[in-house]
Amino acid sequence: MNKSHAAGIWFLAVAWFLVSVPARGFAADLAATETAAMEPAELLSTYVQIPSVSGEEKEAGEFFAQYCRDQGLHVHVFTDEPDSYNFAASLYPLEYGKPNIVFMTHIDVVPPGEPEGWTYPAFSGKIADGKVWGRGAIDNKAMGVMQVFAIKQFVELAQEQDLPYNVSLLAVSGEETGGDKGARIITEYFLEELNPAVVYGEGGAGITGLIGAAPDKAVFGVEVTQKRRMFLEASSQVQASGHGSVPRDHYSTRDLVKATSALLEAKPKITVSPIVIQALGLLAEHERGIMKRVMQRIDFYGPLFGRLVRSEPLIASMLTNTITLTSLTSSEGAYNQIPSRARAVFDCRLLPETDQEAFIAHVKRIVEPYKVEIRVLESSPASPVSPQGMFYDAMQESLYEVFDDAVVVPFMFVAINDNRFFRRQGIPAYGLLPAIMPEELMETIHYFDERFPIAALDKGIEVYVSLITRLLEAAMPARDITRDT
Ligand SMILES: [Zn+2]
Known part of the structure; x- marks a missing residue:
């Protein structure tokens, strides 16, 4: 070299x-x-x-x-x-x-x-x-x-x-x-x-x-298409916090838990979107018997079988607006102290045809008796x-x-x-x-x-x-x- x-x-x-x-x-x-x-x-x-x-x-x-x-x-x-x-x-x-x-x-x-x-x-x-x-x-x-x-x-x-x-x-x-x-x-x-x-x-x-x-x-x-996402906050603020030995009618954690429970227990309305009707109609062609008939007329049978629909998480997510509790917190002091503030966050998923304002009004109606405040943290535009x-x-x-x-x-x-x-x-x-x-x-x-x-x-x-x-x-x-x- x-x-x-x-x-x-x-x-x-x-x-x-x-x-x-x-x-x-x-x-x-x-x-x-x-x-x-x-x-x-x-x-x-x-x-x-x-x-x-x-x-x-x-x-x-x-x-x-x-x-x-x-x-x-x-x-x-x-x-x-x-x-x-x-x-x-x-x-x-x-x-x-x-x-x-x-x-x-x-x-x-x-x-x-x-x-x-x-x-x-x-x-x-x-x-x-x-x-x-x-x-x-x-x-x-x-x-x-x-x-x-x-x-x-x-x-x-x-x-x-x-x-x-x-x-x-x-x-x-x-x-x-x-x-x-x-x-x-x-x-x-x-x-x-x-x-x-x-x-x-x-x-x-x-x-x-x-x-x-x-x-x-x-x-x-x-x-x-897809559902739209909305994060809702429910908060309760009761100034009259005090000692845990004398519970009152209203205090933040109690009110919030009651409101939360009411929201989670409320039966969601069943809405069959046009896309779901079309998809099930196409699938029905390959089905037989009662299943075929139900899928062909899901717009009719869906609301009729409400309990069944709501009990199947995947079907429920296709046919209802869902509400999931994703956070539950309160200010924490001594164990005998009633906190003055409590907060819950809900992950809500709305069907494309749902009117957002109407949904918020519906949520507010459910929690009305419990003196909690509802606030939209984040929402995605129409879908x-x-x-x-x-x-x-x-x-x-x-x-x-x-x-x-x-x-x-x-x-x-x-x-x-x-x-x-x-x-x-x-x-x-x-x-x-x-x-x-x-x-x-x-x-x-x-x-x-x-x-x-x-x-x-x-x-x-x-x-x-x-x-x-x-x-x-x-x-x-x-x-x-x-x-x-
Ligand atoms: Zn991915």
Whole structure:
């Protein structure tokens, strides 16, 4: 080896050190050629290995963004903060201003909990038993992986032809903590730039065991709307606090407990939303006997079987406004001292058609006898329903193409997720993880041993590829879209 060779190698070594050290992390560890050849399961495993508990999304986000760049997608980083890393990865630069088919996924995950609860460490990304294990595997990293694997199949086509749509992956922060660090920022400040024609995000999934007459049939619930959330406070303040030896008629803790009890005991009215009527009507086609009749006429039978409906938490959450006591506190002094203040907080979930003011008035009527004050701590605006038009139909047809024996129904999500920010802006949003998830895997979401089946990754990618193809073909009917796979 001559001197100049040695110097050259030394220079390369230093250069490597300089570029690799400052950004030492997963993103820097994996060269582009390595990530480009990754199988979906490998990508999911690597992505899961980068912890991204809400507030610490940046490293995982940067890794995922770099992966997208390596696939030839145009990455646009909207916000670049440790707790708010949001980016789009698109077929065309966003500056082109094309109407955009947006696939939304969230980077953040919930904390893993006690390490003892896990078979493999929470951020191991272990591949075992045909599954990728770890926090975030289902919620929501598998979805991001499926989305990017689908979108990248259109990169060459987008270069060859001037497609009518842009197609983007939108990866956001903070979904698990309410969306303020992610989807809310996107809809408030970057909506024009993103220019979404439609958003496909999380929500429902393919579930079996829902149809009594055909328990193996998978039912895909495509979320088209969700309940709205309202936090209510009930507080009691009685100045005449005093000694516990002489109880009075009214004092803060007593009044509050009575009011709370009245609220929790009140029978909620049963309201059958149009979406629920439609979904059960579709499912009824596969049922038999009495069940078929009940599901076909749930608007009639639902209120009739009030006791039964209210006793099933999941059914009750679909058919009533729910009230859950989530906090009960009082000022605490000596044990013989009556506290002057007590407070309860209720997590209320309202059906989309419920009038918020009417609901608050209803709550106030129930607690009237107990001298407590009701205050709204937080409430989300009305929850629009996304139409079952071409964007819904395309998703439905794509699901039928890949899962030929499945049933697809529109669905109301009883919790909240990021789709609501887009619906409020008048953008149709559809929530679905395109995978059949057995109950024992669904139970691992936000719990221990979260894991996602590798075979389901390929199916989900197929659904998304079919969906993108359908939407492009519908907008350019004369041309034949042949994909590069
Ligand atoms: Zn999620």
